[in-house]
Amino acid sequence: MRIVSKYYDSNIFILEKENEVLIVDSAVEVKEIEKLVKGKKVVGVLLTHGHFDHALFADEYAKTFKTKVYASEFAKEYLSENRKNYSTDIEGLFLEIKDFKNFVFLSGEGEIEIGNFHVEFKQLGGHSKSDMCFKIDDEVYVGDVLIGRDMGRTDLYGGDKEEMKKSLSWLIDEDYQIMHSGHGEDNNKKTQDKVASIWIKFLSRK
Ligand SMILES: [Zn+2]
Numbered sequence: 001m002r003i004v005s006k007y008y009d010s011n012i013f014i015l016e017k018e019n020e021v022l023i024v025d026s027a028v029e030v031k032e033i034e035k036l037v038k039g040k041k042v043v044g045v046l047l048t049h050g051h052f053d054h055a056l057f058a059d060e061y062a063k064t065f066k067t068k069v070y071a072s073e074f075a076k077e078y079l080s081e082n083r084k085n086y087s088t089d090i091e092g093l094f095l096e097i098k099d100f101k102n103f104v105f106l107s108g109e110g111e112i113e114i115g116n117f118h119v120e121f122k123q124l125g126g127h128s129k130s131d132m133c134f135k136i137d138d139e140v141y142v143g144d145v146l147i148g149r150d151m152g153r154t155d156l157y158g159g160d161k162e163e164m165k166k167s168l169s170w171l172i173d174e175d176y177q178i179m180h181s182g183h184g185e186d187n188n189k190k191t192q193d194k195v196a197s198i199w200i201k202f203l204s205r206k
Contacts, residue, residue, distance in 0.1 A: 001036070002180070003028050007053040007090065010182055015136065016040065020115040024048065024134065024141050025182070026058040026069075033061065043115030047071035048143025048182055050078025050130040051156075052087035052095045062102035070114070072123055073105040074158075075130035084157050106132065122174075126164025127152035133171075139178040146171065146192060148184040151199040165203045168196040 001014040005027035013024040014036055021037045023045045042065035047055050050071065058069045058079070071079075078085045079097045087095035097103075106112075109122040117136055124131040127144045134141045144152035145167050154161050171179075172193050179192045187195075 002186070003032070003036070005053065005056075007056060008183065010053040011180065011184070013141065013180055015117065017116040020117070022046065022114060022117045022119075022136070023061060024180070025054040025143075026061050027053050027056040030057055030060045030064050034064065037065075041115070042067050043117065045069045046119070046132075046134050046141070047075055047130075048132060048134070048141055049128045050075035050085050051128060051144070052082075052085040052090075052093065054143060054182055055079055055085065056087065056093070056095055059097050059099075059102055067102075069103045070106060070112070070119075070121075071103060072130045072132040073107045074123075074128075075132070076100060076103070076105060078128065078130050078158075086156070122170065124163075124167040124170065125158075126154055126160055126167045128156060129158035131167065133167075135174075135176060138176055139180060140171070140174065140176045141180045142171065142182070144182040146179065146196060146199075147181045148187060149195050151202075152182075161203050165200055168200050168203075172196050 003012045007027050012028045015022045021040045021042045045061045062069050082088045087093040111120050120135040122133045
């Protein structure tokens with residue numbers, strides 16, 4: 001299930017398996033999520049990256065659902081400084097997490113079991129240092145690395161065009177069926193391979 005946040009229309013995904021729920025990103029108010037997961041067990045929260053329009057409320061989810069938040073080791077820096085997660089761009093918002101006891105930080109690539117979910121993860125980059133791709137049941141969650149037909153912004157803090165090229169190449173090499181981006185609709189691999197290769201060409205122009 002895809003839910004759209006009011007903050008820059010970012011996507012939050014609720015995955016279900018045998019009464020267990022895994023949530024990808026956290027910028028929708030806890031009350032909304034509570035309604036949607038009623039009677040089910042939330043086993044974890046995954047963060048695609050540390051920008052506020054994806055990671056807002058992550059710690060609230062952890063506390064409310066008594067679960068852990070899984071994110072890139074580089075997300076810590078973003079989550080702890082509002083000018084790096086850009087929550088400062090929206091009046092009245094201030095995301096600065098000081099206590100990370102509810103967080104599990106991941107590095108490099110690997111696989112983890114979270115409840116009934118088998119999760120593969122891979123550290124990416126380009127949009128932010130904290131970009132983490134998650135693959136579950138042949139579907140990838142890429143945050144803002146690739147947003148439908150658009151490449152994610154590389155001009156924000158920690159963004160990097162060379163890293164973006166590497167991330168896009170990795171996605172082309174990776175086997176998956178469906179790509180879920182941080183904003184907009186889902187897309188299939190065939191479409192996204194074309195999009196990624198166009199952006200790689202664009203980034204390689206001198
Ligand atoms: Zn972002």
